[in-house]
Amino acid sequence: MTARNALIKQLEDLNAIGIALSAEHDHQRLLEMIVMSAKRLTNADAGTLYTVTPDKTLQFEIVRTSSLGIAMGGTTGKHIPFPPLPLYLDDGQPNQHMVAAYAVLNDCTVNIDDAYAAEGFDFSGTRQFDQTTGYRSCSFLTVPMKNHDGDIIGVLQLINAQDEQTGDIVSFSASSQQLVESLASQAAIALTNRQLIEGLRGLFEAFIRLIAGAIDAKSPYTGGHCRRVPELAMMLAAAVNRSSSGPLKNFQMSGNQLDELRIAAWLHDCGKIATPEALMDKPTKLSAIVDRIGVIEQRFSLLKKQAECRFLQQQVQAIREKQEQMLEAVAQEYAGWVQQLDDDLIFLRKVNEGCESMPTEDQDRVRQIAQYPLEDAQGNRVNFLTEDEVYNLTIVSGTLTPEERQVVNQHIVVTIDMLESLPYPPGLQRVPEYAGGHHERLDGRGYPRGLTKEQLSIPARLMCIADIFEALTSGDRPYKKAKTLSESLHILGEMKLDQHIDPDLFDIFIREKVYLQYARQYLQPEQIDEVDEAAIPGYRL
Known part of the structure; x- marks a missing residue:
């Protein structure tokens, strides 16, 4: 292969790597891809990727050495035993003696022909590693990874470039350095984008829990409802996914769809933020400002x-x-x-x-x-x-x-209005539908829209069961004692016969023991009584 063809091939590889980096969603696989791609581009034997931590250190993320069979960090599950490299010494002075730290502090690439002959850098750790393993670290290429804001977020270090013909250790060429610098730039942007996406998702999740927590805190009589319904909904969704019999045996929810359902479950009562506390907290019939x-x-x-x-x-x-x-x-x-x-x-x-x-x-x-x-x-x-x-x-x-119940029921209309006003990204656009359907009935006698079974999606019907069962077993309602498992399942079975809830989801709820899984986590011991599934109204094995 001529030098020109080799360069074209490297550029094509770099372009393909850039596309792959942009498409990778998993953080750990992304880190591995960066190291393995850089090793392949430069025919390097070893590669290490560090990330800059908030406390000004370089954290080992990926360590790979092909000739020694070393693979640590990332998806390997193997812990990297090396301590982080400090960017600043104990006396506050910059750590200019370690090559990775030097590259960050000076915002520059460091290309070393032979670590043992290099001056100005501390390679004592490298020599100790070589002595222990019999390895010979020679050529080093250390490149800072800088994002679109100009911030260095990591360091990509390659060791021992190899001649493609002979396999001998050689220096990293100027063209290899340019390729790795380009790769490091693309990788930094891909990492930053992934971190931004994850950060926004984390913020969104935290905001959802904040709203749900505020609603639960608003009333001592429904505290925990917004937290427990999502748990129960996800238990039932997982049971539906693993069900191998019945009308829903071919229905599957993907990971993204499960996320959509979980978010809807967290937000299903967000409209209660507008419900007067006097009604949410009305513990007795005569309660007003005081109990009359x-x-x-x-x-x-x-x-x-x-x-x-x-x-x-x-x-x-x-x-x-x-x-x-x-x-x-x-x-x-x-x-x-x-x-x-x-x-x-x-x-x-x-x-x-x-x-x-x-x-x-x-x-x-x-x-x-x-x-x-x-x-x-x-x-x-x-x-x-x-x-x-x-x-x-x-x-x-x-x-x-x-009249008071009508005001309280209005919370679902407020929920729908609130959720439908949000600009959802792809994959979350059905959140309002799932969250807003938990008071509907299959026979069309629910509220607020009077939807029928055909108009309700399976996740929306699933939400209905989760909301009802949590309410039946909850011990924090002012006017009733917490029901036992057998009592709650009997009532739920009657609701199935009355076309209130989805019969197929109800059967899975019983058959897959979702009720028992939930009970062991959230019910009081005295509520978990013996359940005779054959005696549950409407249950079909």
């Missing part, structure tokens, strides 16, 4: 006092009229009334806490109590409970009125 059950307790005391006054008046009348039977009857009536009031107060305290389903007879009892006669300050008879108090105390499920 305290006002009702005072009314019970007043009602007792008024009953006591009537009793005393009737008692005086019976004594005057010397009617002992009437006296006894009045005393019994008063005692019975006081007992009734005590029982009613206990009852109202209980129903004020909320439940999953308030019986009709309890609602009727609240309305009866509301009619108890109470005299105001002017002596006029008024109802014991106001219409608003009755309305709140007869809430059938939870602690929110229908």
Whole structure:
């Protein structure tokens, strides 16, 4: 091959390397590619890549020596035992004696024909290595790696260029130096771009967790929900990917698609940032600024006092009229009334806490109590409970009125609006869809859009199951105890039969024991009871 053809071949190789460097996404493989490409371009026996650390040292990243079979760092999994090289000595002076440090400090390439004959540099470590291994380090080419901002981010060092014909150790030629300098420049830009991308991704991930953490911190009664739902969603997604039977056996989510789902799961409740704390934190039905059950307790005391006054008046009348039977009857009536009031107060305290389903007879009892006669300050008879108090105390499920629940449910609309307003890069454009579908139902009776199964993607349906199961097993809701595994799976099975959740995903959730995997990490021991999968409604093996 003529010198001209050899040069053309090297330039073609350099161009191909540049394209490959730009396409590589894995940081460690990128570092390895830089060293191996430089070795191939210059026919060097050994190569080392250092990166500049924030504390002004050169960290060993890749070490390769072909003749000795040495391969450390990168994807090899082998730890590099050498300590970082300091750019500055203990006294603060620049470390000009180590060739790699010198190249950084002086922003220059160092091309040495023979390390043993070089003056001004400390090659004692090199000689010690040679003595230990029987190697002979001779020619060195050390090139700083400078990014587009002019900052040196690393050093590429090659050792022992070899003659292609004889294999003898030779010096690095001027053309080889130019090629490596060009490669180092391309490599530095590729590394910087990868670091910028990873940095932006890290910032994005941190921002997502910041929002989710702020929402969880906003309410002590849903704390941890935004953190647990992503964990459960990813567990179920992994189970779907490994499932080898059923209608979803051919459905697979790639790594990028899983990232998209995970981000959507972290952000699925971001709209709650606009939900009033008074509603998110409403622990009882009568809670406003304060729990109004305290006002009702005072009314019970007043009602007792008024009953006591009537009793005393009737008692005086019976004594005057010397009617002992009437006296006894009045005393019994008063005692019975006081007992009734005590029982009613206990009852109202209980129903004020909320439940999953308030019986009709309890609602009727609240309305009866509301009619108890109470005299105001002017002596006029008024109802014991106001219409608003009755309305709140007869809430059938939870602690929110229908109007308050509508405000809370609005969080999903805010979530969708917030997420759809963001400029997503390719691979994240379905985040709003996945995050915004977790309150939809397969039969179209969900909210906010009333989507049907055909309109909901599999990841969006998956989010629904994760959100519901986390809520069922959560122990931080103000109006209910945390449910056991068997109770939660029974309710989830009923939801499957009611066309609320996806039946195929539900079956995988049970068959692949996703519920148990989640329970062992996040549920209290007393919640993890024995589960009879055959008894779960709607479950199909």
